[in-house]
Each structure stands twice: as structure tokens, then as C-alpha cells.
Amino acid sequence: MEARRDVFQAIADPTRRAIIGMIAEQPVNVNTIAEQFDVSRQAISLHLKILAECGLVEFRQTGRERLCEAKLDKLEEVHAWVQHYHQLWTSRFNSLKSFLEQEELESKTTGTPAKQPSRQISKRKK
Amino acid sequence: MEARRDVFQAIADPTRRAIIGMIAEQPVNVNTIAEQFDVSRQAISLHLKILAECGLVEFRQTGRERLCEAKLDKLEEVHAWVQHYHQLWTSRFNSLKSFLEQEELESKTTGTPAKQPSRQISKRKK
DNA sequence: TATAAGTGCAAGTATTTACTTGCGCAATGG
DNA sequence: CCATTGCGCAAGTAAATACTTGCACTTATA
Known part of the structure; x- marks a missing residue:
């Protein structure tokens, strides 16, 4: 199930590239990201998971929020x-x-x- | 059927990146490319088609051979x-x-x- | 202490991949 | 002229994607 999760694969999706663009400047939490898109929060959550699996995104739990931080050096x-x-x-x-x-x-x-x-x-x- | 064929999508596949690497220096025909991989010629042919659809590869027919040429500027x-x-x-x-x-x-x-x-x-x- | 806010997990579905095998057809070359 | 070479097309399959909806679980907060 868990197939190849390389960076090339991760940035192939336009939504994921948009997510990267959104959090490149500073960390943003999941719901805030999701609100910018037309898809469900779960869909965004999955994209974030994929981005995280190849190291492009890291999470930082702050209370009930989860800040998503772009690790651009993985590019x-x-x-x-x-x-x-x-x-x-x-x-x-x-x-x-x-x-x-x-x-x-x-x-x-x-x-x-x-x-x-x-x-x-x-x-x-x- | 014909979904998004952007360059990011095209280079997401490791086989396609390998193909680009193989023809970057000079044009190579389809069978010669296919011989370098473990997959069937048809599979390579499909990869080439995808690469061509986003302009990364162009074909030049010479007799019964089809030279595949990388258009690197599309990167x-x-x-x-x-x-x-x-x-x-x-x-x-x-x-x-x-x-x-x-x-x-x-x-x-x-x-x-x-x-x-x-x-x-x-x-x-x- | 209810409630709301912020998220993850699971199940289900429609598309898309990535490949394979089989067949046909045009260009070549003995 | 006929076997070979080079390739495309079509059908079929297994797996991966991209999403959705529904439910459960924590933290803040009124």
C-alpha cells in the first residue's frame, strides 16, 4: 500500500504544490490550509501525510492544533x-x-x- | 482519459526520469530505450507517449525507426x-x-x- | 462541565497508473 | 518477395490515487 514516496512524486500533484506554497513562509495549521481549497479537510490531511512521508512537511503539535511546516531543503x-x-x-x-x-x-x-x-x-x- | 499531463506529473515516475537521462545526450529509438529496462516495450512506449504529451520528448521518424529526442527546455x-x-x-x-x-x-x-x-x-x- | 474547535482514522468509490500480452502494419534487406 | 525489424493499438489487470462521509478523541473555552 505504502508505495514509493519520493519528493518527485509528492510535488507531482498541483494541490500539494499549492500547499507547499502556502506554508513556505510560515507554519500553518491543518484547518487553515484546508479552508483555502475546495476539497474536504480529509483530502488535505492526506496530502499533508504524503508530503510528510517524504520529509517535505513536518508537524508541530501546539495544543489541539497541528502546525504544518515546510522543509524546503528536501527539495x-x-x-x-x-x-x-x-x-x-x-x-x-x-x-x-x-x-x-x-x-x-x-x-x-x-x-x-x-x-x-x-x-x-x-x-x-x- | 487524458488527464493532466504536466511536466511535474511526467517526471514523477522514476522510469520516465531514467528515460530522459538516457536520451538527454542524443536521440535514441524506442526499442533501444526499451532494451535498457526490465519492462515491456509497450510500457516504455506508453512512458514516451506521456513524456511527449507534455513536450518533454519529441519524435522524429526516420524510416521505420522513431528517434526520441529530449526537449530539456520543457523542464x-x-x-x-x-x-x-x-x-x-x-x-x-x-x-x-x-x-x-x-x-x-x-x-x-x-x-x-x-x-x-x-x-x-x-x-x-x- | 458541557461545547466547540482541531484533527486523525476507517471505510467506500471513482479514476488513473503502470504493465502485460496479442495482433497488425509499414519499412528493410537479403 | 518474404522474413525481419521497429512500433503502434487495443484489451485486460492489479494497484495506487484522490476524494468523500461518518465517527471518535483531545484540548481549549464559555
Whole structure:
């Protein structure tokens, strides 16, 4: 039942992202969060549970209230993952024009469309 | 049937993240991708479809092969979202020590616990 | 000490996933 | 031309999601 509870999975849901946005600045209790949404309190409670299971949210019991606090540093995994590709596509963009220009140049020179299937991996293992 | 196909949803699945990692450098055809995983080709094909629906992957038909190309710039939405909180938690970390020190200082000076908003000294869950 | 406020837990349901197997079809290449 | 390769489509399944309603249990508070 308890499946994978990773951060990527947790932030996949727009409601949960909205919850994070709501408590990022300061802790908020469960009912206050729930009031901001159209779904039931139980639904929000479940979202919070999911967020808590991957460490994105921690609870602090104060009397009968339960403050929900965002632990933003748990987003580090996502940040690192995206950052990697961000750098990749950024540097690629910088060299895109020159690449295309060169390709076009070759095409004009040799007369062939600069075919690229030579860049495949195509390693079979079965 | 066609539900929300946003990028967050797309990268929530570890298999799909692995696919992105595999084709980030250069385009790869469907079967070659599928061979890298333990699931069936159809499963991979479905993952690719989902990735394509949110623009993270584009296909290029070359003969009977279908090259899958990663469009990393589509990760921009995720990047921006995470980056926002990354800055938040980074700056917060930088000011945490001084905040606590100042709070403690005030507490000693005035004799009051300095309004106790978020002193999480007693968080020993689990 | 009733009551209200703040929440969790359990059960039930409608959708969505994530996969699988089986079949068909177009491009290739001997 | 015919077997092979590369893939999509469709049907079927098991499990996970996202919600809801109803009930029980603590704390504050009048």
C-alpha cells in the first residue's frame, strides 16, 4: 500500500504544490490550509501525510492544533536533478546556432543532408 | 482519459526520469530505450507517449525507426518552481544563525521568550 | 462541565497508473 | 518477395490515487 514516496512524486500533484506554497513562509495549521481549497479537510490531511512521508512537511503539535511546516531543503533532490539538465540545455542552446550553421555548411558542401543515425547507441543486450 | 499531463506529473515516475537521462545526450529509438529496462516495450512506449504529451520528448521518424529526442527546455517550469524555493531555503539558512542569536539576545535582555514564533528546539520526531 | 474547535482514522468509490500480452502494419534487406 | 525489424493499438489487470462521509478523541473555552 505504502508505495514509493519520493519528493518527485509528492510535488507531482498541483494541490500539494499549492500547499507547499502556502506554508513556505510560515507554519500553518491543518484547518487553515484546508479552508483555502475546495476539497474536504480529509483530502488535505492526506496530502499533508504524503508530503510528510517524504520529509517535505513536518508537524508541530501546539495544543489541539497541528502546525504544518515546510522543509524546503528536501527539495534539494529535485533541484539537483533539474539543475543538471538545465545546465545541459543552456549550454546546448549556446552552441546550437553554430552547430546548425556548420551542419548546413557541410550539407551544402557535400550535397548530403548530414545524416545523423551514426549518433545512436543501439546496443542490444538480449 | 487524458488527464493532466504536466511536466511535474511526467517526471514523477522514476522510469520516465531514467528515460530522459538516457536520451538527454542524443536521440535514441524506442526499442533501444526499451532494451535498457526490465519492462515491456509497450510500457516504455506508453512512458514516451506521456513524456511527449507534455513536450518533454519529441519524435522524429526516420524510416521505420522513431528517434526520441529530449526537449530539456520543457523542464523550465520545474526549474523555476524549485529555484524559487531553493532561494528561499538558502537565504533562510544564511539568516538562521543570526536570527536565533538575536532572538536569544532579546530573550536575555527583555526576559521574554521573544514571541516564540518558530523555535523548533523540541522537534525530535521519529 | 458541557461545547466547540482541531484533527486523525476507517471505510467506500471513482479514476488513473503502470504493465502485460496479442495482433497488425509499414519499412528493410537479403 | 518474404522474413525481419521497429512500433503502434487495443484489451485486460492489479494497484495506487484522490476524494468523500461518518465517527471518535483531545484540548481549549464559555
